[in-house]
Amino acid sequence: MNDALRLLDGDLTGAELTLLLERLKHDAALRDEVAAQQLIRDGLAGLRTPDDGYSLRILARLRGARSGAK
């Protein structure tokens, strides 16, 4: 949890960012914590949309474009 908050705030060093990005590749709970914390931030800022897979569809589109380009 602390790591998710520090990532979104940029409150970490370059070395810590490297480690965190590596963890994010494999740690589904950390990815969810980052996404949940961002959802809360967006909610506080007035962006109150249901959690309906929007970002997953963007990422799927990006991955599709990347694999198509290879």
Place this chain on the structure above:
Amino acid sequence: MSEPQLAGGIDAALVLRAQQGEMVAFEVLVVKYQRRVAATIRRLVHDDRIAEELTQEAFLSVFVALPGFKPDGEFAAWLFTIARNAARSYLRSAQNRQDDRPVQWLDEAGDSDRFGVAPSPEEQAMAHQLFERIDAEVAALPELQRRALLMREIDGLDYKAIAAALEQPVNTVKSHIFRAREAIANRARPLLAPTRDRRW
């Protein structure tokens, strides 16, 4: 912490990592900005489905153009410019069409995978409940925590400006905001569990 914090901020650092081939760094940027980008586009096109398509297009354009982006530039400003341009381009093409049929990509098979479907009443109710819980938790925070958090999230102030406004040391402000976020997340977590598979 003895090492210096990220020079140029977290966005610049994530852009740089993405330029070096770290896809996960770009994914963080998508998670961070997708709702704001979608809201910006939705305000221009007034259609949820088209807004979602254009949001995807905007992130795709940014990703493709990323190698040419200077990491010392302002990533968010660049992203929102591309998003607004995508919306304006769509509106121009809609104006130029002879009729008001939807554009081709909205007729393609498999749209529900690509764009999802409108949130059900249950999903909307769950979201409503979640944001009510968040509001209640914000209201229950100690005053300094609440003021610091709202200055950060609503007013968009940086820590230094909040510290000046509250006449508190920067580290104290950081600590207040951190604790406020943890408290809110702890209360919101049970309501976030049912939608776990729809997040990153």
